[in-house]
Amino acid sequence: MIGFNPSQPYDALPPLPPAADIESRRVLKACIRARAALGALKEATGLIPNPAVLINTIPLLEAQASSEIENIVTTADALFRHAQFDDDSADPQTKEALRYRTALSEGFKALHERPLSTATAEKVCSRIKGREMAIRRVPGTALRNRETGETIYTPPVGETLIRDKLANWERFLHEHPDIDPLVRMAVGHYQFEAIHPFADGNGRTGRILNLLFLISENLLDLPVLYLSRYILKHRADYYRLLNGVTGNGAWEDWIVYMLDAVAETAVWTTDKIHAITQLIQHTVNYARTAMPKIYSRELLEVIFVQPYCRIQGVIGTGIAQRQTASVYLKTLVDAGILQELKIGREKLFIHPKFADLLTRDSNDIALYDNSVSNETS
Numbered sequence: 001m002i003g004f005n006p007s008q009p010y011d012a013l014p015p016l017p018p019a020a021d022i023e024s025r026r027v028l029k030a031c032i033r034a035r036a037a038l039g040a041l042k043e044a045t046g047l048i049p050n051p052a053v054l055i056n057t058i059p060l061l062e063a064q065a066s067s068e069i070e071n072i073v074t075t076a077d078a079l080f081r082h083a084q085f086d087d088d089s090a091d092p093q094t095k096e097a098l099r100y101r102t103a104l105s106e107g108f109k110a111l112h113e114r115p116l117s118t119a120t121a122e123k124v125c126s127r128i129k130g131r132e133m134a135i136r137r138v139p140g141t142a143l144r145n146r147e148t149g150e151t152i153y154t155p156p157v158g159e160t161l162i163r164d165k166l167a168n169w170e171r172f173l174h175e176h177p178d179i180d181p182l183v184r185m186a187v188g189h190y191q192f193e194a195i196h197p198f199a200d201g202n203g204r205t206g207r208i209l210n211l212l213f214l215i216s217e218n219l220l221d222l223p224v225l226y227l228s229r230y231i232l233k234h235r236a237d238y239y240r241l242l243n244g245v246t247g248n249g250a251w252e253d254w255i256v257y258m259l260d261a262v263a264e265t266a267v268w269t270t271d272k273i274h275a276i277t278q279l280i281q282h283t284v285n286y287a288r289t290a291m292p293k294i295y296s297r298e299l300l301e302v303i304f305v306q307p308y309c310r311i312q313g314v315i316g317t318g319i320a321q322r323q324t325a326s327v328y329l330k331t332l333v334d335a336g337i338l339q340e341l342k343i344g345r346e347k348l349f350i351h352p353k354f355a356d357l358l359t360r361d362s363n364d365i366a367l368y369d370n371s372v373s374n375e376t377s
Contacts, residue, residue: 004247009139009157013165013194016172020251022183027252030259031180037266038219044273045222053276053304055105056083057358058224058269063100065228066207069235071146072096076359080307081348089344096128100204103127107212108223115174116209116216118166118197125198125205133198135159135166141199153246155196165195173213181217185210186258190245207231214262226269230261268361275363279353280304283337286368290335294328303338307355308348336368 004010023031048054060079067074074094082090082098090098103124110120118135125133136159143153156162169191173184192206207228214220231238234257241257244250280300287295298319303309314325329349332338338349353366 006153007142007151009154010194010246011156011158011161013156013191015165015168016187016191017176017179018187018249018251020249022187022251022255023180024252027183027255027259028180030256030263031182034182034259034263034266035219037263037270038214038225041225041266041270041273042219042221044270045224047273047277048280050301050305051222053280053301054222054224054273056306058226058272059101059104060097061358062104062211062223062226062228063097065226065232066204067093067097067100069207069228069232069238070203077355080355080358081343084306084308084313096130099128099130100208103205104208104211104223107208108215111212111216116212117170118163120212121166121192121197121205121209124208125201128201128204128208133201135162135197136199141196143196152243153194153196155194162195162197165191166197169195181213181219182259182262183255185213185262186255187251188213189258190242190254193242194246224269224273225262226265226272227261229268230265234261271363272358275357275365276304276354278365279357282365282367283353287332287335287337290337290368291331294331299328299332303332303349303351304354307351307358309338309351310346310348 045051045054057080060083061076064074064076064079072093074091074097078090078094079097079101082094083101106127107120107124110123114120122133122135136155136157139157141155142151143155144151156165169188172191173188176184189206189210192209193202196202198205210227211220211223211225214225215223237257241250241254245254283304284297284300287300296319298317299314302314302317302319306313309329311322311325311329314320314328315322319325320328329338329340333340333349337351337353339352341348341350353368357363357365
């Protein structure tokens with residue numbers, strides 16, 4: 001905005017709603033596309049009887065991408081491998097990305113108890129960082145260009161002022177039903193990042209809040225939109241357009257960017273869910289033939305809850321005791337469905353086709369046997 005100085009605290013950050021036209025013709029056209037894509041995604045999530053198949057996997061991809069936006073880099077394989085085990089063997093980056101997944105999960109459950117609020121943001125950020133994260137009370141926080149060290153933005157200063165601006169952010173999200181919720185999400189995300197209420201973790205917290213808001217507005221049923229995939233692919237534009245709102249009031253370009261992100265990632269996620277459904281049915285068909293003596297739908301569900309499993313996971317479902325569970329997993333290995341891995345003292349079983357499908361853009365299903373049809377019903 002006129003007179004904005006990146007080296008000075010932006011205490012004059014304007015309240016919401018913006019004075020600009022945030023529902024222009026271009027924005028509303030982008031809204032239609034995004035809403036249609038979200039509708040298809042919402043329908044697709046109902047195709048898989050066990051929602052844990054989605055809740056335990058796609059949020060891990062979201063956690064990886066959202067963390068990488070902040071240069072916290074890990075791999076999907078490391079996240080899948082450590083996701084169900086409470087151990088200290090994961091590297092710090094993987095642990096931090098796993099905390100993102102946990103923060104998203106806990107935030108999703110909390111929506112049943114209370115609406116999205118500043119308290120939600122505090123809990124989400126605290127979980128991501130693994131320590132209590134309070135609203136900033138002292139000055140000194142500034143955003144700098146990683147290459148040049150130049151200050152590019154200094155957020156508002158002072159706990160009272162920050163809480164006032166967050167209260168306005170809350171009211172905008174919840175008290176303006178006349179504004180399309182997708183537009184409110186995009187505008188609210190900018191405002192949250194501009195307020196920058198915490199000393200660290202604001203970007204990841206804000207991206208989790210996006211998903212929680214879409215769920216609270218009944219545009220999603222589950223937190224499975226892989227939104228950070230688009231942002232990571234277009235990271236330079238993400239920061240450029242955020243700065244464009246601050247420096248030039250360029251709301252339209254920012255909102256359309258976020259709506260395009262929702263639309264593209266909803267299509268990607270929907271296609272991935274359809275492919276997972278195909279893989280589940282194909283695996284069921286193959287297992288009935290390859291291992292008829294131990295085949296059960298419950299056993300097959302276990303190996304789709306996570307790409308990695310272990311004997312204890314089978315025992316925990318009540319399907320079998322330890323010795324029988326070991327036989328079941330060994331039979332799945334012999335059938336070529338699982339692969340056995342020894343990591344330290346731990347014996348793990350990976351579902352390669354499932355892990356591969358989750359981590360690549362292609363949705364082609366590699367068949368176990370050419371004589372088994374890749375049916376979806």
